[in-house]
Amino acid sequence: MMVVVTVTSAIGRFWATAVALVVFFVLWATLSARPWVSASKPADPRLIALQAREQKVQTKAIAAQQTLNRRWAAYRVALIRQQGSLTAQQRAQLAVAPAGPSVIVKVSGAQAVTHSTASRPAVLAPAVPGLANPQSTVLTQGGNAAAGGN
Numbered sequence: 001m002m003v004v005v006t007v008t009s010a011i012g013r014f015w016a017t018a019v020a021l022v023v024f025f026v027l028w029a030t031l032s033a034r035p036w037v038s039a040s041k042p043a044d045p046r047l048i049a050l051q052a053r054e055q056k057v058q059t060k061a062i063a064a065q066q067t068l069n070r071r072w073a074a075y076r077v078a079l080i081r082q083q084g085s086l087t088a089q090q091r092a093q094l095a096v097a098p099a100g101p102s103v104i105v106k107v108s109g110a111q112a113v114t115h116s117t118a119s120r121p122a123v124l125a126p127a128v129p130g131l132a133n134p135q136s137t138v139l140t141q142g143g144n145a146a147a148g149g150n
Contacts, residue, residue, distance in 0.1 A: 073094075080090060 077094060080094075
C-alpha cells in the first residue's frame with residue numbers, strides 16, 4: 001500500500017526552494033569556471049592578430065600626433081613672423097614651449113562623430129524689418145539667441 005503525502009508546510013517549501021537555488025548557483029559557478037580546461041592552451045590566433053593590429057594603429061596614431069605637433073609649431077612660428085618680427089622674449093618662449101598639445105589621448109572602441117546637432121539651428125528667427133541680415137540671428141537648440149550660432 002502506498003501513502004501519498006502532500007507538502008502543505010510553507011516553511012518546508014521555502015527551505016526546499018532555497019536549497020535548490022543554492023545548489024543551482026553553486027553548480028553554475030563551478031561549471032562556468034571550467035576547471036577541466038588546461039591553462040596552457042594557446043591563445044586564439046585571431047585575438048593575437050587583433051592585438052598586433054591594435055599596436056600598429058596605436059603606433060600610427062602617435063606618429064600622426066607627433067607630425068601634427070611639428071606642423072602646429074611651424075604654423076605658430078609662421079603666424080608670428082607674418083604678424084611682425086619676433087621679439088627676444090617671444091623667441092625664448094617659442095624655444096621653451098612644447099610643440100602643440102602635450103597630451104596624447106588613447107581612445108579605443110569609440111565611434112566616430114559624423115555630425116553634431118548641438119550647433120545646428122533648430123529654428124530660424126523671424127525676419128525683423130530693418131535688420132540687414134535676418135539669418136545672422138539664430139535660435140539654437142538650447143534656446144539661446146546668438147549671432148551666428150552658439
